[in-house]
Amino acid sequence: MIKKENACVDCGLPCMGKNCPYRNITVLSCDICDNIVDELYEYKTQQLCNDCVTKEISKEIERDGDVENAEEKIEQELLFLGKIII
Ligand SMILES: [Zn+2]
Numbered sequence: 001m002i003k004k005e006n007a008c009v010d011c012g013l014p015c016m017g018k019n020c021p022y023r024n025i026t027v028l029s030c031d032i033c034d035n036i037v038d039e040l041y042e043y044k045t046q047q048l049c050n051d052c053v054t055k056e057i058s059k060e061i062e063r064d065g066d067v068e069n070a071e072e073k074i075e076q077e078l079l080f081l082g083k084i085i086i
């Protein structure tokens with residue numbers, strides 16, 4: 001998901017409050033593992049990091065019982081997924 005994070009750590013006292021440039025940083029976080037990443041893949045209804053989306057796709061391939069060339073299929077599928085990058 002795309003979320004806003006308060007990344008103000010120590011910008012001196014007093015902090016500029018809502019004008020602090022670090023207060024509302026947009027970050028991308030994976031819906032499954034919660035990791036903050038540079039890019040998210042839109043997979044079905046979720047927004048996932050590279051690791052998680054790869055796992056999800058492999059699960060799907062296993063479910064279909066067609067595990068031959070699984071890696072290639074994953075790569076193919078990743079190309080077609082929407083990406084969110086900040
Ligand atoms: Zn601040």
Ligand SMILES: [Zn+2]
Nearest residue numbers: 030033049052
């Ligand atoms: Zn993840």
